Amino acid sequence: MARSNDEVAALFQEYADLISITGGDAYRARVYEKAARSIGGHHAEVSTLDTKGLQAIPNVGKSIAEKIIEYFQGGSVSAVEELRAKIPAGVRRLTAIPTLGPKKACVLYEELGISSVEELADAIHEERLRDLKGFGPKTEENILHGIELLQSSGDRVLLDVAMDLAEDVVAALSGARGCRRCAYAGSLRRVRETIGDIDVLAAATKSGPLMRAFTELPYVSEVIAHGEKKTSVRTTKGLAVDLRVVPPDSWGAALQYFTGSKAHNIRTRELALHRKLKLSEYGLFDTESGDKIVSGTEEEVYARLGLPWIPPVLREDRGEIEAGLHDELPDLVQESDLRGDLHTHTDLTDGLAPLEEMVAAAAERGYAYYAITDHGPNLYMQRMTDERMLAQREQVRELDGAYGRHGRREKQDRRGGMRLLHGVELNIDPDGEVDWPEEFLDGFDLCVASVHSHFNQSREALTRRLVRACENPYVDIIGHPTTRILGKRPGLDADFDAVFAACERTGTVLEINAHPDRLDLGDEDILRAKRHGVKFAVDSDAHSTLHLADMRYGVGTAQRGWLTKDDVINTWTLTRLKRFLRKGR
DNA sequence: TTTCGGCAGAAAAGCCTCGGTTGCGAGGC
Incomplete structure (x- = not known):
């Protein structure tokens, strides 16, 4: 799970932003920014440190150490809460738009009451920024471009954020009653650079206990769907996680299926069809008799398709099927x-x-x-x-x-x-x-x-x-x-x-x-x-x-x-x- | 707000360029 240091670093970064937006002392804002960086990069978990240990972190003195202690004792810091109460969260989100910093965000909020990215886009289209000092046509253009960039990344998160969460979910579920195997699949297993949602797969004869353990994880904020085969949740940070529970003897086929990519799976299914087989998340079946042939491991599934096991990182239909068929898969660097x-x-x-x-x-x-x-x-x-x-x-x-x-x-x-x-x-x-x-x-x-x-x-x-x-x-x-x-x-x-x-x-x-x-x-x-x-x-x-x-x-x-x-x-x-x-x- | 050097309070806190506007905000790692 994410370290307590990351939580505290994010909190102080937010505090620094809020100080800038409210026109506070620029040096104070910088001090909190620096402290946030130092805390984020510090080797020891700040939640385990006392005042003395905290002050040993560079750029952390008495006042910041006290705020950290306050945070772990009561879950919040009063100084941060005071500023949060003054400035809607959306205003701070405006500063995530490239070329739009705290000063401009402050002007937009105070002069036009703009407190969200959507309101800002509307205001530009309605030409309401034209009268503001410091905002010209070029600024409008840059902001719109920045908003586009922001929205194109959508709800995807960076690899490390997804990996931290996925590894924690897998560790928690692996210890749940009846869990025979558990692993993350999907784009995360393929190590894509950003991740939309996390797919976790588990093998068990009864899914109930696993599904329950999953929905009860401390960082689950919302259960979107809750069924026997699949449960979807959203975490407190807004990331969607799906858990699928399959019978142990379907593990290989399911892992292959849920790892993807879609393009890779289309190719593997075509290969199966040529061999008069049918490949699904439940296994590899004989098309005519409907008998299950294999599905226990990925290696077996690939082998019956005439392929060596293909590393997930290659499963993008970028030539890995052909290379596999000719026994020319690269010996990947580890x-x-x-x-x-x-x-x-x-x-x-x-x-x-x-x-x-x-x-x-x-x-x-x-x-x-x-x-x-x-x-x-x-x-x-x-x-x-x-x-x-x-x-x-x-x-x-x-x-x-x-x-x-x-x-x-x-x-x-x-x-x-x-x-x-x-x-x-x-x-x-x-x-x-x-x-x-x-x-x-x-x-x-x-x-x-x-x-x-x-x-x-x-x-x-x-x-x-x-x-x-x-x-x-x-x-x-x-x-x-x-x-x-x-x-x-x-x-x-x-x-x-x-x-x-x-x-x-x-x-x-x-x-x-x-x-x-x-x-x-x-x-x-x-x-x-x-x-x-x-x-x-x-x-x-x-x-x-x-x-x-x-x-x-x-x-x-x-x-x-x-x-x-x-x-x-x-x-x-x-x-x-x-x-x-x-x-x- | 931290750091330093001396136990109270002063000094320092990254610096420069770009771009969009005419004095300044944002961004770089």
Whole structure:
């Protein structure tokens, strides 16, 4: 289930927004924002901490610690409630519209009484914003565009949110009386980047106890449908979860059916028809006699269709049936194949944890190597300087090999400890240039380069910009190549086939950024890039020790792009990786 | 509101660019 830290972080983020909307002190708003970020990234559950433990979290002092205690004791914070009472929830939702911040939301509410996204859209169409100071025709256009973007993501949630909930539901139901098997299916099992609703499947001879346990879960706010075979609920966060209970001997067919995708299932049913069989969620049947042939496991079902078991991540009708028939399914990269992480941050720039904590946490994951890649100076807000970067390099050299698999610092013998690479995340400027000249870049073991601003250049300019970055002999990896933020910002409008070709030509690696907000590159782009012969790096882009675990989502995305171990450079040995990174230098 | 350095209160809090309007809000990681 979601950690208490996420709840508290969301609460303080809301408080910060409300302070801004009500015209409160901007610095106070920032303080709560910072605290929210620190709490969200803190390793220990805040619900278990006392005042002293809470104040040990950076950016949390006496006042914020008291509010956290108040929250866990009474379920709410009076200061937050006071502001909530002043501002309708819809007004804050307005700030979710890109280009519309707290100041504009405040004007809209105070001048026109607008308190929902729908009312705002109506007001624009009725041209009621025209008389407001600070609102011109271009602003109207941007807001409408933002609303479109917001609504196109609909009620879908990010992968990690759905995964946390699904794993909790499965764990709870697995312990219920009579439950023989339980698993999540659907798009979540296929590791799609966003999830509409969660499908959970359970096997039991009697469904009653399971259905009851399901509806009684603490975060269920509404039971939409309640039957013998299927129950649908909505959680307090508005996410829909379906539970289907099937007889144990139908498990395989049901899991196959409810995992989908629809397109994949249409193909498997066609295959069945050719073999005079009928495939449904209840099993694989002989069409003429109606006898059930198999349905106990997915492997059996696929085998009777003449196919090997197909990993759920491939079940999109993107060639997996044909590949399966010819025994050419890829041997997909696994999370356990990863030997290291090549894009991570520390609190020297915008990360939350100090270098040594990040290194210790990475070592605990069993990595053989680990790259620290804080931001370069051109991302001005991070205030990086040559001196700070070089000082960090000394610290990195000091810690190189000092941490073993157990995540503790070795006293003497450093051989076999996790190796560290000192890297940087460079900023690709509008012309495709990066932060430092070649002489300085030469001192890094690894350079990631990413676009962080100027997203709206022309297609030609963006393409040229990315290609130039690839052509820089010191740029090893292009970080989050499309720079999309799921549900918030579309990817760059560049000719990515030209970029992929440049990557192949220059030996530049494309990142698969594992952060659930990004998952960038996405599966479709990975498939295209792979056809160009490009190599990939699956990176966490961790800004706290907790983010290191996001790697699973990056690996899932890589698998959806049909990648094998050999396609992903951070599965390679350090020797092979280093040789490769020397690139054209 | 936190942090710091000294036990009370001052200082600091990310900085720059863009875009839409003419002094400023929003956004980037």
